[in-house]
Amino acid sequence: MFNQDILNRFQNEETPFYYYDLNVLQQTLDACTNAANRYNFHVHYAMKANFNPTVISKIRQAGLGADCVSGNEVLKAAEVGFDPSKIVFAGVGKSDKEINQALDLDIFSFNVESLQELGVINSLAGVKGKKAKVAIRINPNVDAHTHHNITTGLEENKFGINQWELNDCADALRQSPNLELIGIHFHIGSQITDLNVFKSLCVKVNELHQWFEERGFNLKVLNVGGGFGVDYHHPDTNTIPDFEGYFKVFDQFLERKPAQEIHFELGRALVAQSGSLISRVLYVKNGIKKNFLILDAGMTELMRPMLYQAYHKIENISKGDVAESNKYDVVGPICESTDCFGKEVELPASERNDLIAIRTAGAYGEVMASGYNLREKVKSVYS
Structure with a gap:
């Protein structure tokens, strides 16, 4: 380099x-988009990984959406030109101000992380006369086998709605006229290099997808998050992650219906x-x-x-x-x-x-x- x-x-x-090799960034983006397009997968870039203006401009130009975990990330994504219809807003602690800003932008979806948050978004959307699109982030209790500080999918973690809350969640959705459930969302951790972990995630997604379908919810989107890791030990000989192998796991093991969209939220793998x-x-x-x-x-x-x-x-x-x-x-x-x-x-x-x-x-x-x-x-x- x-x-x-x-x-x-x-x-x-x-x-x-910080020195950014924009050629490496472009090669990585090309490898990711080529592999994702083969399976008609949708990729959102996790803004929290790096929001350097030059870097995210290259990512926007590659046609990716934006995955945001704060109101300011939502505003920055819109400011640099990401289409609001490709912006998703996650985060375990969204403030009323942040939710209102995202509602005003008509973003693609809120990834909702608690029952109380469902009620707050429903109420704020009602004041604006809008219908907010939401995906339920479910804690699948899948161990990512990474550092405990970057594991997010276990029941001991603060993220997502636990599976034992899903009946209450379904009831809340039916009683929320200002919400439209478009999908379910998962994110189990970061810097995952063992693809078998993602196979385990697919099994859990299939199970929960069926649970919602059986209760009359038609899910347009299955959002499996991100977490795909990179090789920190060999940056020159293993520069580009194996996106083909990564996406192939989901193509093989995720059960999806015709016209159902599969969404990913990749950050580290694109920019590290x-x-x-x-x-x-x-x-x-x-x-x-x-x-x-x-x-x-x-x-x-x-x-x-x-x-x-x-x-x-x-x-x-x-x-x-x-x-x-x-x-x-x-x-x-x-x-x-x-x-x-x-x-x-x-x-x-x-x-x-x-x-x-x-x-x-x-x-x-x-x-x-x-x-x-x-x-x-x-x-x-x-x-």
């Missing part, structure tokens, strides 16, 4: 910054590999038991390693294939002991001002940046 021309360019840029956090070595501290590389980027620029103990490949792109190497704890400048990107990372013998790339940072990187310690907002550079 980092040829000499790019390295020369980086030398003149103030660090830290296109982004790297570029930083510079401020200081090298060599100790008896530990060597430290202190970077000018920290947890304020990339939170994932500190929040999830997530792995990102770390490279010294100034040194290339230097034979001599050391092991370093790669840390940032933030006044917190948890401000560490990786421990005992084997890198070429490194020096002050070397450029460090933290790879596969295009998802949940820039969007989670903060101003803690009065840090400046991290900037972006594009290929």
Whole structure:
């Protein structure tokens, strides 16, 4: 990814910054849309993964919809040109203000996560004389087998309506004249690389689809969420996720009726590999038991390693294939002991001002940046 021309360019840029390879982004989008179109599947981009204006403009141009989890994400999606008929609004805690804004835009659907929320949307839509389209997010109690902080489909999680609430949910829908049930919605977690997990999800979707059909609800949409993972360890040799294999699972194991739409909400899989956090070595501290590389980027620029103990490949792109190497704890400048990107990372013998790339940072990187310690907002550079 980092040829000499790019390295020369980086030398003149103030660090830290996010570098987005727009060619990788386009290749990923092409692979996804080509595979999805083969099965007539509908893909919404999960805005929470990255809402960098240049990145989401490329995604909109690829024809994807937008999956939003806040009112401001809904407004941003509309602002950059996503068709409201392709915007879905999820989130376990939608405020009245956010719901009203989405109603005014006539978005495609609210993914509803509680019985009380059904009543609130019905009431607010009634005031506006509108009928809100809703999909019921059901907690399927399917284990995604990922980090517990990014698992969302178990009964212990806060998301979705539990299956034992479905009879009450059906009654509420029948008594809500300002709601139109268009489908059911699921999302079981993030960074899922075992496709068997999605087979288990299909079995549960089929079961719950039948449950609603038996009670007289005609479902136009089956929304199976996202969560498809990427290869953080091999960003150069496994850059594009296997979208064909992913979508094929749902084509084979999901039971759908003619004209029924299958919707997906992909985020990380579309943008992660296109982004790297570029930083510079401020200081090298060599100790008896530990060597430290202190970077000018920290947890304020990339939170994932500190929040999830997530792995990102770390490279010294100034040194290339230097034979001599050391092991370093790669840390940032933030006044917190948890401000560490990786421990005992084997890198070429490194020096002050070397450029460090933290790879596969295009998802949940820039969007989670903060101003803690009065840090400046991290900037972006594009290929």
